[in-house]
Amino acid sequence: MAILVTGGAGYVGSHMAHALVDRGEDVVVIDDLSTGHRELIPEKAKLVEGDIADKKLVSKLIADERINAIAHFAGSIVVSDSVSDPLTYYENNTVKSRALIETAVASSIEAFLFSSTAAVYGEPGVDLLDEEQNLQPVSPYGWSKLMTEVMLRDSAAAYGLKYAALRYFNVAGADPEGRTGETREHATHLIEIAAQAATGRRNRMQIFGTDYPTPDGTCLRDYIHVTDLIDAHVKALMHLLNGGENFVANCGYGHGFSVLQVVDAIKRVSGVDFRVDMAERRPGDPPALVADSARVREILGWEPKYDDLETIVRHALAWEDQLVKGRVKL
Template sequence: MTVLVTGGAGYIGSHVVRQLSEAGYTVVVYDNLSTGFADALVHGERLVVGELADSDRLDALFAEHGFKTVLHFAASIVAPESVTDPLKYYSNNTRNTLNLLTACVKHGVERFIFSSTAAVYGMPENGIAAEESPTVPINPYGTSKLMSEWMLRDVCAAHGMRSVALRYFNVAGADPQARMGQRTPEATHLIKVSSQAALGMREKVSIFGTDYATPDGTGIRDYIHIEDLASAHLAALAYLERGGETTRINVGYGKGASVREVIEMVRRVSGVHFPAEEAPRRPGDPAMLVAKADRARTVLGWTPHYDDLETIVADAWRWEAKLNKR
């Protein structure tokens, strides 16, 4: 079966594409390569370079392949940036998802897996988010994704398509064989930034906010290994192929690590005591965001295999060292 993966040359998309290919799917990737890389497609998947805003190009691609399954990753994802440039997020995330869904309806797509985010929850009570928790995003990034979820829900109800919206928590790490990983030039992911500091590529790591109501005063996040996140997409696809109904699923481990704990783990794994500097809070950052992640296991049958901060950091460090030939 041929599946379409938008944004499949990016960090998360490329890991999912690799796992899909290894599982026997034929994959077509549609990506504008603004943050993705063609050489991240390690199994020779077909790459079509294009914009989701190009409705004619999308229409021709769907007509050529007759896709019945679409996995949608293409998006802008930096929450602080969305606060200063909201229209970029409503354009690239919400409007372009509308364009993609329009093509899906026109060409009879049956299954749709959406790359959503825990940012749709905003600041949940006690910092723990369940799928039933109120969705009150505190930045345009979260709002743009929530609006896309709403469109997807309504399209499925109206046209018989079935979907899974996967709400990611903090994705980190890299392929354990170091074939691919996070490559965004101006990345804001803490583990990547810390690894770059350990390699001497950055002078220091900034700790944005040290006065949160957490044990060490720094923000707590639920870090999930990219390989486990990718496997959740294959579990979601298998669920839909079994006839599963439209749903939304958190993808996290259900436990958190603070900024200081992550920095100390990168120092330990790398053997480098790089400097960390305290800085003011960033706009749009909650104190704590951790998943209630039971549904992924019970509904999708998903089983994580890399649920360990040291493993996540070690794989990220190995990739970063390879990427920068250290």
């Protein structure tokens, strides 16, 4: 038996591939390498360069490699790009997922994990977001992921597909062993950008909005260490394979940090006082996005190990440092 990891050459997917290989599982990665890097994949995993929507390729792979479960991470993730080019997002995230789900059903896959997002929620009106809140995404990205959740829900009802959709809050940090991390030159995530500023890959950064209705005026987000996120995936996989119920759950810690707190933590941990400019609000940013994480804890017995901003930042910086020093070749 083996597990197919789509998007396994990307940030979150590569952490999953490592976690599964560490557990002694057989792992096959399918990735078109449009944004991913083969260097991030564990040596023991097999890489197939290809399209997840290629039904012939994927069903042959499932048969040849005796794949019984799929962890689906492949997709496009830049919210602002989804606003300027929605059809590309619906193609990459919704249409291709439909094809993959069809192949999974036709091949009698036993468990399907889906990488979803807190962007499925509309403008939040409450402190903690539970899974039933206001499913009215404000971006095509959020809709593209929500539509995939709907296809999974309906496929479960109609064909008996076993699945779990995990809605990520702000994923950050890197593999504590330094084997993989975020790599984008054109970073968009706060911790990634601040880590680039601290390691000299950029000479300054901006804080988008200082007049939000929050304690220090900057936005609050629930930053979750990628390794804890992956631990939830591994537990979700085992849960499904052991006959557990299908579910949709938030992945976050249940508390937030402001942009200023994050930037301060990066300056403190790195010891670098990089330039930070105060800027206008970025369109579409809600003041606070914090998970109600009761469900994932309850269903999976998940307990985070890295629920500490300094640790998240330290791991992000260590990875960034390896990139800057050329110790990781991409």
